[in-house]
Amino acid sequence: MKSAAVPTVFIIDDDRGMRQAIQDLVESVGLRAESFPTGEEFLRMRPAGRPGCLVLDVRLPQMSGLDFQHRLVETGMQIPIIFITAHGDIPMSVRALKSGAVEFLTKPFRDQDLLDAIQQALQRDRAAQEQQAEIHDLQERYGELTAREQQVMALVVSGMQNKQIASEIGASEATVKIHRGNVMRKMQAGSVVDLVRMADKLKLSLRK
Amino acid sequence: MADEDLQKTLEELSRDLQESKARLEEAQRIAHVGHYYWNLIENRVIWSDELYRIYGLSPQEGPIDMAMVREMIHPEDREFVFRTAEEALHSEVRADIEHRVVRTDGEVRTVHALGTVKRDASGRPYEMFGTVQDITDRKRAEETLQQTQVYLREGQRLAHMGSWAFNDLGHYWSDELYEIFGLDPENGVPAIEQYLAFIHPEDRASMAETIQIMYQQHAGCDVTKRIVRPDGQLRYVRCVAIPVIEQGVFKGLRGSAIDVTEQELLTQELRRQQAYLAEAQSLTHVGSWACNFLTGKIFHLSDEALRLYGFDPDSPGISFERLYNATHPEDEPALREQFFGAINARKDYDLEYRIYRPDGAIRCLRSLGHHDPAQEIGEYVGITMDITERKRAEEEHEKLRQLEADLAHINRVNMMGELAAALAHEIKQPIAASITSANTCLRWLAHDPPNLERARAAATRSEREGNRAADVINRLRSFYKKGSPPKREMVDVKEIIQEMTALFMTEAVRHSIKIHSELHEDRPHVLADRVQLQQVFMNLMLNAIEAMRETGGKLTISSRLSPDGQLIVSISDMGVGLPAESAEQIFEAFHTTKPQGTGMGLAITRSIVEAHGGRVWATANPGAGATFHFTLPTKAEARA
Numbered sequence: 001m002k003s004a005a006v007p008t009v010f011i012i013d014d015d016r017g018m019r020q021a022i023q024d025l026v027e028s029v030g031l032r033a034e035s036f037p038t039g040e041e042f043l044r045m046r047p048a049g050r051p052g053c054l055v056l057d058v059r060l061p062q063m064s065g066l067d068f069q070h071r072l073v074e075t076g077m078q079i080p081i082i083f084i085t086a087h088g089d090i091p092m093s094v095r096a097l098k099s100g101a102v103e104f105l106t107k108p109f110r111d112q113d114l115l116d117a118i119q120q121a122l123q124r125d126r127a128a129q130e131q132q133a134e135i136h137d138l139q140e141r142y143g144e145l146t147a148r149e150q151q152v153m154a155l156v157v158s159g160m161q162n163k164q165i166a167s168e169i170g171a172s173e174a175t176v177k178i179h180r181g182n183v184m185r186k187m188q189a190g191s192v193v194d195l196v197r198m199a200d201k202l203k204l205s206l207r208k
Numbered sequence: 209m210a211d212e213d214l215q216k217t218l219e220e221l222s223r224d225l226q227e228s229k230a231r232l233e234e235a236q237r238i239a240h241v242g243h244y245y246w247n248l249i250e251n252r253v254i255w256s257d258e259l260y261r262i263y264g265l266s267p268q269e270g271p272i273d274m275a276m277v278r279e280m281i282h283p284e285d286r287e288f289v290f291r292t293a294e295e296a297l298h299s300e301v302r303a304d305i306e307h308r309v310v311r312t313d314g315e316v317r318t319v320h321a322l323g324t325v326k327r328d329a330s331g332r333p334y335e336m337f338g339t340v341q342d343i344t345d346r347k348r349a350e351e352t353l354q355q356t357q358v359y360l361r362e363g364q365r366l367a368h369m370g371s372w373a374f375n376d377l378g379h380y381w382s383d384e385l386y387e388i389f390g391l392d393p394e395n396g397v398p399a400i401e402q403y404l405a406f407i408h409p410e411d412r413a414s415m416a417e418t419i420q421i422m423y424q425q426h427a428g429c430d431v432t433k434r435i436v437r438p439d440g441q442l443r444y445v446r447c448v449a450i451p452v453i454e455q456g457v458f459k460g461l462r463g464s465a466i467d468v469t470e471q472e473l474l475t476q477e478l479r480r481q482q483a484y485l486a487e488a489q490s491l492t493h494v495g496s497w498a499c500n501f502l503t504g505k506i507f508h509l510s511d512e513a514l515r516l517y518g519f520d521p522d523s524p525g526i527s528f529e530r531l532y533n534a535t536h537p538e539d540e541p542a543l544r545e546q547f548f549g550a551i552n553a554r555k556d557y558d559l560e561y562r563i564y565r566p567d568g569a570i571r572c573l574r575s576l577g578h579h580d581p582a583q584e585i586g587e588y589v590g591i592t593m594d595i596t597e598r599k600r601a602e603e604e605h606e607k608l609r610q611l612e613a614d615l616a617h618i619n620r621v622n623m624m625g626e627l628a629a630a631l632a633h634e635i636k637q638p639i640a641a642s643i644t645s646a647n648t649c650l651r652w653l654a655h656d657p658p659n660l661e662r663a664r665a666a667a668t669r670s671e672r673e674g675n676r677a678a679d680v681i682n683r684l685r686s687f688y689k690k691g692s693p694p695k696r697e698m699v700d701v702k703e704i705i706q707e708m709t710a711l712f713m714t715e716a717v718r719h720s721i722k723i724h725s726e727l728h729e730d731r732p733h734v735l736a737d738r739v740q741l742q743q744v745f746m747n748l749m750l751n752a753i754e755a756m757r758e759t760g761g762k763l764t765i766s767s768r769l770s771p772d773g774q775l776i777v778s779i780s781d782m783g784v785g786l787p788a789e790s791a792e793q794i795f796e797a798f799h800t801t802k803p804q805g806t807g808m809g810l811a812i813t814r815s816i817v818e819a820h821g822g823r824v825w826a827t828a829n830p831g832a833g834a835t836f837h838f839t840l841p842t843k844a845e846a847r848a
C-alpha cells in the first residue's frame with residue numbers, strides 16, 4: 001500500500017544555515033528530510049503523493065511562504081505545513097493557521113517544539129493518506145455495482161424496507177432481495193449500519 | 209366903454225398871459241427843461257428860471273454873463289459846445305448836443321441842449337433860441353443799465369450760462385449761449401430743427417418731446433442733455449425754462465442753458481470711483497467709516513461696513529451704539545478697555561473682536577482706526593474687515609500642522625519599527641540556526657551509541673551560525689566606525705532590491721506609492737558588502753518614499769549595465785524634486801531638507817558607494833521628482 005511509504009520532512013528556507021540545521025535535527029530523530037531554498041525547487045523535486053510534511057519559512061525571496069501555501073491548496077496538493085519565521089506577528093500566524101497550517105513557530109524555536117509539530121503533522125498526513133486510501137478502496141467497490149444495485153443501495157441506506165424499494169423501482173420484492181444481497185457482498189458490508197457508514201464516506205447523497 | 213372893454217380885455221389877456229407863463233414855468237420845472245434866447249445883434253442872452261435852476265443858480269432878471277456860463281460848462285465839453293453853436297450859426301443845422309455842467313457846488317449834471325437860429329430875409333442870423341434839458345437822471349439810469357448788461361454778460365460767460373427767450377417779439381439767445389453751442393451769433397438763433405440737430409442722437413428724441421410739451425402745455429422744464437457742437441465737442445447742457453404768462457395769456461418761454469460738462473464728467477468720475485471702491489470693499493469684505501466715537505456722530509459709513517455687521521445698506525439710521533452692541537459679550541470687556549483706552553489716549557488702534565449679526569451668525573472682525581491729532585478728540589477714520597475666513601483657515605492650518613507633526617512622529621516610530629524588524633530578522637536567522645544546530649548536536653550525542661560524526665558536524669554548524677550572527681552585528685557597528693574595511697562578497701543585487709521592496713511595502717501602500725522595478729535580465733552579482741548595500745537601498749528608497757508621502761506616486765528602481773561593465777542602479781520618485789541650488793550639497797553630512805532629518809542618510813550612502821568603487825549622483829526628472837543613481841563594479845569587472 002502507498003501509505004506504507006516512509007514519510008519525508010520537506011524543508012523550504014532560503015537561509016542555507018537554517019535549512020541545514022533543521023534537516024540535521026529531523027534526521028537526528030530518525031526521520032527522512034529533504035531541503036530546498038525555494039518553493040519552486042520543492043515543487044520540481046517532489047514526486048506527487050509522497051507522504052510527509054512541510055517546514056516552510058514565511059519570508060522567501062520570490063513567493064512568500066503564505067502565498068506558497070495558497071498555491072498548494074489551489075493545486076490540490078494536500079500536505080501539512082509548519083511555518084517558521086524570524087519575525088512573525090499575530091495576524092500573520094492567524095492567517096497561516098486558518099489556511100490549515102499545523103503550527104506557526106518563531107525563530108529561534110525550541111527543537112522539541114518543532115519535532116512535536118512535525119510528529120503531529122506526519123500523523124495528520126498519515127490519517128489523511130489512510131482516509132484517502134479507504135475512500136479509494138470504497139470507490140472501487142462501488143464502481144463494481146450495477147446501476148440497479150447502486151440505486152437499491154441508495155434506497156437501503158435511506159432506511160427503506162424491501163417492500164417499499166420494490167414499489168419504488170417497480171420490481172418484485174424477491175428481485176430486490178437479490179440486488180440487496182449483491183450490494184452487501186460486493187461492498188463487503190457486514191450490516192446495514194456498515195453500509196450506511198460506507199455511503200457516508202463516499203458522500204452519496206440520500207436522493208429520493 | 210371901449211376903453212373899459214379894452215382895459216378889461218387887456219387885463220384878461222394879461223391875466224391869461226401870466227397864467228400861461230406860470231404854466232410854462234411849471235411845465236419847465238417838472239420836465240427839467242429850460243430855455244434860452246440869444247440876441248445875436250445885441251449879443252445878449254436871456255435864460256428862463258428853470259435854466260438857472262438846471263445850472264444850480266438862482267433865477268435873475270436881465271441878460272446872463274456868458275463868460276460865467278462858459279466857465280460852468282465841463283472843461284472837457286466846453287470847446288465842443290461853443291464850436292457846435294458856432295457851426296449852427298453858419299449852417300442850417302440845428303444844434304443838438306449833450307454836455308455836462310459843473311455847478312458851483314461841484315455837482316456835475318448832464319444836459320441835452322437844442323438850438324435853432326433865426327435869420328432875416330437876407331439870411332443873416334439875428335437870434336438863436338433853444339432848450340436845455342437836465343437829463344442827468346436818465347443818463348445815470350442808462351449807464352447803470354449798460355453796466356448791468358456788462359455784468360450780466362460777464363456773469364454768463366464766467367458761469368457758462370446762457371439765456372434765451374422765445375416769444376412773439378422773436379427769438380433771443382445771449383452771447384454766452386452761442387458760445388456754449390459753438391455757434392456764431394452772426395447767423396442768428398437756430399430754428400428748432402437746427403437746434404435739435406445739435407442734440408446728441410441719444411438725447412434728441414426726449415428733447416424734442418420736452419419742447420413739444422413746453423409749447424403744448426405751457427410748461428417749464430429742467431433737463432440735462434448732451435449736445436454735439438459743430439466742432440465735434442461733446443457738452444452736457446442743463447436747460448431750465450419757464451413759461452411766460454401775462455394775465456393768463458401764454459407769451460412764450462424764457463430760460464437759461466448751463467454748460468455742466470465739467471460737473472457732469474466729475475460727477476460721473478466720482479460715481480465711477482465710488483462704484484470701484486464699493487466693489488473693492490465688497491470683494492475684500494472691508495468697510496470704511498469716519499465718525500466721532502464720543503459724540504456718536506457718523507460722518508461716513510460705507511455699504512460694506514454695514515454689510516459686515518449684517519445690516520442692509522439701505523436701512524436708515526444705523527447708530528454707532530447699535531453697531532457697538534453687536535459685539536460678542538465675551539469680547540466686549542477687552543474691546544471696551546482697548547477701544548476707549550485708545551480714544552482717550554488719542555491713539556490709533558487695531559483690534560480684533562467677534563460680533564453677532566442680527567441673524568445670529570458670529571463673525572470675526574478686525575478694525576483699524578486712525579486718529580488725526582489735529583481733529584477733535586474721538587474723531588476717527590478707519591476700516592473694518594471680516595477676518596472670519598482667515599481665522600478659520602488659521603485654525604485649520606494649525607490643526608493640520610499638529611496632525612502632520614503627529615503623523616510624522618508615528619511614521620518615524622513605524623520606520624524605526626520596520627528597521628528594527630529588518631535588523632532583528634537579519635540577526636535572528638543565524639542565531640536560530642545556531643541554536644537548532646546545538647540542540648541537534650546534543651541529540652546526536654544522546655543516541656545509543658552516540659553519533660559523534662553527526663554531532664561534530666552539528667556543533668561546527670552551530671559555531672559557524674553563531675559567528676554569522678556576530679558578523680552581522682559587527683558590520684552594523686562598522687557603519688559608524690571610520691575606516692573599517694568593508695567585507696566583500698558576491699551579492700545578487702536583484703535579491704536585495706526584492707528584500708527592500710518587501711520591507712517598504714507596508715509603508716509604500718500607506719502613502720499610495722507603487723514600487724516598480726525594471727531590472728536587468730541577468731542577475732548581476734556585485735562584489736559588495738551585503739549589509740552596506742542594503743543600507744544604500746534603504747536610504748535611497750526611504751528618501752523617495754519621504755518625497756512622495758504627501759502626494760503618492762510611483763517609485764521606480766531600475767538597473768542596467770553600462771558599456772564599461774558597471775552596474776547602474778537608479779531609484780526614481782515623483783516627489784518634490786531636488787533643491788535647485790544644492791544638487792551636490794545634498795550628499796554632504798548634516799545637509800537636510802527634512803524637518804526631522806539627520807542629514808546623514810545621503811552622506812552614508814555616498815561613503816558606502818564610494819568605498820565600493822562606485823559613485824552616486826542625483827538628477828531632476830523631466831516631469832516631477834528626482835532620480836538617484838549609483839554605480840557598482842560587477843562580477844565580470846571585478847574579475848578582470
